[in-house]
Amino acid sequence: MNVSGEQLYHDLKDIVGEDYVIDSLIERINYADTALPYDLEKGDLPDIVVHPANSQEISGVLKYANKGKIPVTTYGSGTSLIFGTRPKHQGIMLSTERLNFLEINEDYQWLECGAGVKTGHLIKELGKLGYFLPIQTQAGSSVGGAVSVNTLGHLADNVFGRPVNNILALEVVLPTGEIIQTGSKCLRRSAGWDLARIFIGAEGVLGVITKIRMVLYPAPETVDAVAFFKTTEEIGHAIGLIYKQKLPLPMDGEFVGEKACKVGCDAYGLDFPEGAMAITRSMGRTKEEAERDANELVELFKSAGATESFILEEDEIREKVWAVRENAMRWGEEKGLKGFLAIEVNPPLPRLSEAITELNHITEGRKDLIGQTEAYLYGHVGSDSLHCLFAFPYSWPTEKMKQVVNEIWDLERELQLKYDGVGGDWGWLPYRVPLYREKYGETNYEIIKKMKQLFDPNNILNRGNVEGEV
Amino acid sequence: MGEEQITVSLEKDLNEALISCEKCHLCNTVCPIVDTRMTQGPLGMNRAIYYGLKWKELGDTVRDLVHSCTTCGKCVAMCKKVSRALPLVEIFEKARALLLESGLGPLPDQREVLKNIYRRGNPWGYPPHERTKWADDLNIQFASKDNKVDLLYFVGCASSYDPHGQKIAQNLCKIFTQAGVNFGILEEEKCSGSEARRMGETGLFEYLTETNMEMFEEVGVNRIVTGDPHSFYSFCQEYPNKRNRLTVQHYSQFLNELLDSEKLKLSSKGEEKVTYHDPCYLGRHSEVFEEPRRLIQRIPGITFVEMENSKEDSDCCGMGGGRMWIEVPRGLVSSLAVAEKRVRQALDTGAEILLTACPFCNITLRDAVKSLEREDTMKVMDITELISTRL
Numbered sequence: 001m002n003v004s005g006e007q008l009y010h011d012l013k014d015i016v017g018e019d020y021v022i023d024s025l026i027e028r029i030n031y032a033d034t035a036l037p038y039d040l041e042k043g044d045l046p047d048i049v050v051h052p053a054n055s056q057e058i059s060g061v062l063k064y065a066n067k068g069k070i071p072v073t074t075y076g077s078g079t080s081l082i083f084g085t086r087p088k089h090q091g092i093m094l095s096t097e098r099l100n101f102l103e104i105n106e107d108y109q110w111l112e113c114g115a116g117v118k119t120g121h122l123i124k125e126l127g128k129l130g131y132f133l134p135i136q137t138q139a140g141s142s143v144g145g146a147v148s149v150n151t152l153g154h155l156a157d158n159v160f161g162r163p164v165n166n167i168l169a170l171e172v173v174l175p176t177g178e179i180i181q182t183g184s185k186c187l188r189r190s191a192g193w194d195l196a197r198i199f200i201g202a203e204g205v206l207g208v209i210t211k212i213r214m215v216l217y218p219a220p221e222t223v224d225a226v227a228f229f230k231t232t233e234e235i236g237h238a239i240g241l242i243y244k245q246k247l248p249l250p251m252d253g254e255f256v257g258e259k260a261c262k263v264g265c266d267a268y269g270l271d272f273p274e275g276a277m278a279i280t281r282s283m284g285r286t287k288e289e290a291e292r293d294a295n296e297l298v299e300l301f302k303s304a305g306a307t308e309s310f311i312l313e314e315d316e317i318r319e320k321v322w323a324v325r326e327n328a329m330r331w332g333e334e335k336g337l338k339g340f341l342a343i344e345v346n347p348p349l350p351r352l353s354e355a356i357t358e359l360n361h362i363t364e365g366r367k368d369l370i371g372q373t374e375a376y377l378y379g380h381v382g383s384d385s386l387h388c389l390f391a392f393p394y395s396w397p398t399e400k401m402k403q404v405v406n407e408i409w410d411l412e413r414e415l416q417l418k419y420d421g422v423g424g425d426w427g428w429l430p431y432r433v434p435l436y437r438e439k440y441g442e443t444n445y446e447i448i449k450k451m452k453q454l455f456d457p458n459n460i461l462n463r464g465n466v467e468g469e470v
Numbered sequence: 471m472g473e474e475q476i477t478v479s480l481e482k483d484l485n486e487a488l489i490s491c492e493k494c495h496l497c498n499t500v501c502p503i504v505d506t507r508m509t510q511g512p513l514g515m516n517r518a519i520y521y522g523l524k525w526k527e528l529g530d531t532v533r534d535l536v537h538s539c540t541t542c543g544k545c546v547a548m549c550k551k552v553s554r555a556l557p558l559v560e561i562f563e564k565a566r567a568l569l570l571e572s573g574l575g576p577l578p579d580q581r582e583v584l585k586n587i588y589r590r591g592n593p594w595g596y597p598p599h600e601r602t603k604w605a606d607d608l609n610i611q612f613a614s615k616d617n618k619v620d621l622l623y624f625v626g627c628a629s630s631y632d633p634h635g636q637k638i639a640q641n642l643c644k645i646f647t648q649a650g651v652n653f654g655i656l657e658e659e660k661c662s663g664s665e666a667r668r669m670g671e672t673g674l675f676e677y678l679t680e681t682n683m684e685m686f687e688e689v690g691v692n693r694i695v696t697g698d699p700h701s702f703y704s705f706c707q708e709y710p711n712k713r714n715r716l717t718v719q720h721y722s723q724f725l726n727e728l729l730d731s732e733k734l735k736l737s738s739k740g741e742e743k744v745t746y747h748d749p750c751y752l753g754r755h756s757e758v759f760e761e762p763r764r765l766i767q768r769i770p771g772i773t774f775v776e777m778e779n780s781k782e783d784s785d786c787c788g789m790g791g792g793r794m795w796i797e798v799p800r801g802l803v804s805s806l807a808v809a810e811k812r813v814r815q816a817l818d819t820g821a822e823i824l825l826t827a828c829p830f831c832n833i834t835l836r837d838a839v840k841s842l843e844r845e846d847t848m849k850v851m852d853i854t855e856l857i858s859t860r861l
Contacts, residue, residue, distance in 0.1 A: 019801060022507075026518045026531045030509040033517050035493045039524065051507060078508060079495050097506040116506070120499050140495035329492050329553050338490035338554070394489050 003068055005047055012050050012092070015060040020051040020098070031075055031093045034083040037339040037394070038401040044086060046073060046093035053098045055171060055179050055210040062208070062460070063177030065092055071463040072175075074204045076115060076145030079138060081342065082423075082431045084203060088464025096144050099210055104129055109187060110168055112213045115144025119153075132219040134160035136252075144209045149427040150201030156382035157424075159251045159283075160217060163200055170196040171211035175456035183213060198451075203429045205462050206455040220251070220283035223294040224318050227301035227309035232257045232276040232360055232377055236353035238304035239278075239381045243349060247300060248293040252281035253382020254325050257360060260376040260389075263334045264324030270317070273307045278381065279325055331376045332391025339396065341405055342389040343412035344379075346421030352384055355419050359388045362411070369404040370411060385424050413438065433468025473571055480568040481523055487561050488520040492553050497545035502786040502811070503538060503803040510538070510802060512545040512558050519565045528574060534799040536565045537577045540808070541668055541791035542750040547782055562791075566670025576669045579796045584671050587678070591660035592627040593795060601659060604629075604636035608643055613654030613689045620652040621724075622691040624705075626698030627661050628829035634836065635829035638697050641858040642721055648861050649734040653695075656685060662701035664751075667708065669792035679709055686716060693717045695724045697854065699752035699828045700790070706756060720752055722762040722827055722853065729768055736860040738770035744856070745775050745821040747812060747835060748784035749828030762827050765853060769860055777815045785812050787826075787834040794830060809838035817848060824850045 003011070005023065012021045028045040052058045065072045071091030078085050087093060099114030102125060111131075113122060120139025126132060135146045136153035146152070147163045147170070160166065169183025172195075182196035183189070199207055229235050235255045242249065256264060261277045264270075280297050284290035294311050301309040312318040332340055347355035356377065363375045373390040380387075390408055392401075413435040416422070428436050437445045452459070452466050491513075498504050498511035508514055518535050522528040545558045569575030576584065586595035602612075602625075613619045623642065629635035646653045663678030686694070694716055696702050705718040728734035746766055752758045759781045767774050779785045788808025798804045813835060816824040824839070826832055835850045 022801070024531045025525075025527055026514075026522070026535060027507075027509050029521045030514045030517050033493065033521075040521070042525070077495060078493075095507070097508065100506060118499060138494065138496065140499045323551070327552055333490075333554065340492075 003070065008048055008070070008092075011064060012048065012061065015064060016050050016052045016057050020053070021048060022051070023048045028093070031078070031095065032086055034078060034086050035081060036083055036086070037341060037392075037405065038398045043090075045090065046087045047090050049093040049095060051095045051098050055173050058094065058173045058208055058210060059177045059179050061092065061094055062173055062175055065460050066176050066458055069458045070460060072460050073462055074208050076142035076148070077118065077140055079141045080145065080149070081426045082429065083470070084427070084429055084462065084465055088430070088469045091460075091463075094208065096142065096208070096210070099144070104131070104216070106216070108185060109216045110185075110213050111216060112211060113143055114211060115142060115147075115209050117143045119143055119146060126216070127219060130219050132217045134166050134217055135163060143212055147200055147209055147212055148202065148204045151425055151427070154252050154254060154380055156249055156251060156253055156380070158383070159249055163214075164197055166215050167196055167200060167212060168215060169213040170199055170209055172199050172207040172209050174207045175458070175461040179210075180207075185213070187215060201427070203427045203462070203465065205429065205452055205466050208461070221285065221287045221290045222251070222281050222283050223287065223290040224312040224321070225280050225282065225294045225298050225301075225309065226312055226321055227278045227298070227306040228273040228275050229278065229306050230275045232356045233353045234305050235276055235278045235381060236356045238301055238306070239352060239384070240349050241300055241304055242297065245300065247296050248282065250280035250282045250293070250297060250382060252279070253380065254279045255379060255381045256325050257377030260328070260331045260378055261324065263331045263376075264327065267327075267330050267334075268320040268323055270320055270324065275307060277321075277324070279321055280382070325378065328376065328378060328389050331389065332374055335374055335391070336393070337374055337391035338394045339392045339401060340389055341408050342387050343408055343415075344421075344423065344425050345386045345388070345412065345415045345419060346384055346424045347386070347419035349384055351419055352381070355386055355415070358415070359386060362388060363390075368407050369400065370407050373404065380425075383424065429462075429465040430468050430470050433466070477568060477571050480564050480571065484519055484561060484564055484568065485523060487556060488516055490554050491516055491520070491556060494553055496548050496552055497558065500544040500548050502540060502542060502544065502788060502808045505803045505807075507801075509535065512539070512562075515539060515562060515565075516556075516558065519561070528569065528572065530574070533569050533575050533577065534802065536562055536569065537575065537580070537669070537792065537796070538798060538802045539791050540750070540786045540788055540793055540805075542786035543754040544783075544786070547754060563668060563670060566668075567672050568670075570670040576671070576792065577796050577799075580669050580792055583792075583795045584666060584669060584674060587661050587663070587666050588674055592631060593661065593665060594627075594631055596631050598658065601630045602655060602657060604639050605643065605655065608640060610643055611654040612657040613691060614657070615688055615690065617654065618690050619654035620693065621646075621654075622686070622689065622694045623653050623655050624662070624694050624696040624698070624701060625655055625659060626696060626701045626829065628833070629697055630659070632829060632833060634832050638829055638832070638852045638854050641852070641854040642697055644858055644861065645725065645734065645854060649728045651728070651733070656689065658685070660685070662698070662704050664700040664704040664708075665792055665794070667704065668790070675708075683709065691716070693719075695719050695721050697721050697827070697829065697852070699749040699756065700830065703751040703755050720756070720758055720761070720827065722752070722758065722765050725857070726761055726765050726768075729765075736768065736770055736857065739860055741771040741773065742823055743773045743775060743821045744823040744825050745777050745816050745819045746780070747777070747787065747816065747824060747826040747831055748781060749826060749831045750784070750786050750790055752827055753784055754782060762853060766825060766856075769856055772856075775819045775821055777819055779815060785815065787812055787831040789830045789834040805834055806837060806841055809834040810842055813838040813842055813844070813848070817844060822848065823856065824848055825853050825856060826850070827853050
């Protein structure tokens with residue numbers, strides 16, 4: 001970067017206004033910190049944080065940065081679990097948090113929002129009008145971030161589809177500063193070229209998504225069911241049967257392995273049978289429809305060997321059951337382990353049980369640091385997505401933590417290659433670049449690099465992520 | 471413990487608490503003072519303290535940020551529900567204490583406030599002899615060693631000096647009188663110290679704790695009722711050995727008892743639609759959610775509606791945590807903006823009256839109704855004001 005900090009502050013102030021350029025140490029720390037278990041170092045901090053109000057200001061920032069070849073890292077909400085928002089080359093941290101406008105248009109049957117709108121807020125506002133957001137990422141995540149990663153959180157892929165299936169249009173600011181519009185206002189999407197699809201899932205390396213137009217879904221009625229199995233492997237088998245028997249897919253199909261289930265049920269005072277737990281959320285236009293589907297799942301689970309399966313009638317119990325699944329952080333804490341890192345493995349349906357068995361015993365007999373961790377299995381089994389959370393002591397020195405993080409990412413790469421999986425929840429960059437290259441080969445990776453160069457000739461945007469710098 | 475030991479102990483406590491933050495950001499999603507920068511919320515404060523200590527970079531920016539917290543406790547409830555159950559408000563108060571011990575805190579405006587509390591027994595620095603002026607024409611007795619009362623009404627600073635707060639005190643006394651309660655006030659009541667503690671002045675809080683407990687003992691009181699949720703919380707949760715010596719109630723609890731025993735009877739007078747704002751220190755911090763609602767719904771002619779966020783999920787009025795006396799530092803969210811958000815929720819219910827049970831909330835919410843130019847459609851009242859129209 002060939003510009004002094006003072007000059008940078010002065011120049012950016014002219015673009016976004018004095019109140020929205022912040023170079024205090026505290027601001028820079030906050031926008032660099034991620035959920036990685038080890039601490040930041042001073043070299044990890046951006047030089048400055050800008051909070052533009054709209055796409056014109058973002059355009060101004062990017063034109064300026066492109067001219068000066070200054071690295072820019074985009075920040076949606078910082079909840080990424082592959083830590084793409086940690087700046088690799090300092091420079092400017094560009095927050096989209098002020099892009100928070102929202103219009104829910106019932107006449108057109110779509111919503112338009114700024115990239116900085118939080119999914120929790122959007123879910124709430126849609127709910128007031130009887131609509132449903134087919135992105136159920138954690139409440140603090142930004143819509144722009146979810147669209148950039150093309151993720152949908154807990155939901156099963158085959159029910160509402162991923163963001164790429166539900167987005168009508170995007171506004172994007174290119175790294176060179178041009179503002180482009182894509183898509184349409186009608187519900188019929190382009191059968192051919194639609195540049196929106198290039199940016200959805202591009203993890204922010206091709207441009208900054210500033211506005212999103214997305215179809216509305218009426219909020220379904222839902223009924224939750226639960227099933228207990230002696231082992232997690234049996235859940236894998238039961239999920240396969242749901243598809244094979246052509247049962248109505250639940251919108252959420254979750255599970256918690258034996259160990260995590262025991263800790264969670266104890267923590268929430270749930271007196272359930274020992275073993276692993278599957279949780280499903282069936283939906284329908286009416287409660288009766290949802291209940292009918294949920295009952296079919298209960299019957300299937302029983303026939304597939306569940307020791308117990310029933311519909312969750314009481315709100316309090318239902319909330320606790322979901323808390324057992326969602327509050328993964330409690331599991332390791334039970335043993336005083338507060339550091340953690342989770343991985344994702346996506347085996348195809350026929351190999352779900354095999355992968356579950358392997359993950360259930362993943363730490364056993366290992367001589368590396370992973371062998372010193374406690375592993376807890378859980379996931380979105382409705383979309384054959386398995387997670388394993390590795391818990392370890394916070395008292396480990398930074399170098400040891402970095403080593404275990406690397407070992408865990410290596411392990412994920414091995415397992416994804418073995419089971420032919422993809423980065424289904426969190427995207428690929430930057431941590432999964434080695435996996436991407438090994439899985440798809442150098443030709444595929446070169447295409448990404450060339451696309452990056454085409455859109456961002458000076459490699460200013462999220463520099464280091466395509467390169468796999470961590 | 472010497473100053474250096476206190477500092478070391480606070481640093482250790484803070485580091486141990488903050489090192490395990492999961493950084494999930496969910497605390498920020500419920501924080502009333504997060505506008506469009508994540509730094510503004512509890513996660514931002516938490517990281518500021520953590521790295522401020524680690525890199526020895528505690529300074530004015532950290533101080534301003536940490537003192538911007540309203541201490542409403544919504545983040546604590548969220549963290550308990552979904553994550554590591556970090557006691558974030560306690561952490562921020564400890565950080566404020568540490569900043570004060572290190573000579574960095576509190577905020578400049580608050581220094582004078584703390585001096586006033588120490589010297590004059592109230593944050594504004596009003597003359598102590600004017601503390602009971604609101605009661606001049608009400609013929610209220612002073613509780614003393616020689617004049618024992620069944621119940622001590624602890625008025626609190628805001629209801630002693632603020633004109634709207636004084637109305638709460640006057641109305642409550644009218645209600646007590648109507649119900650035939652043998653009550654009194656202290657001639658030399660002093661601040662409970664609750665807000666001093668919120669601002670990190672733990673030494674002053676301890677001093678006031680001792681002073682007040684001595685006064686309560688001298689007067690021979692064993693039952694206190696207050697209309698100030700901040701004092702109520704401190705008496706119940708932070709004063710030493712309180713449980714053995716004192717029963718402390720918020721008036722919403724006591725007035726329900728008076729209605730139960732039919733010592734207090736209310737008459738009907740018109741019909742009004744009301745909603746209720748839970749004061750943070752009465753609701754989330756003290757878990758008194760039902761009694762104010764029960765009380766409101768016992769007022770004849772009242773239709774009660776809940777706001778979008780209520781009870782455990784209630785939003786803050788923006789004035790807690792020592793913010794009452796500060797000009798919020800640049801780049802951080804003002805109390806008025808927080809209160810306006812809350813008033814908008816109240817307006818959405820279609821209620822004509824926004825009730826509350828805290829003199830601080832009363833002041834802030836009134837200001838917000840005024841700044842939104844909605845005085846023609848919404849009145850802000852303490853519950854006691856509405857009850858006093860039904861005596």
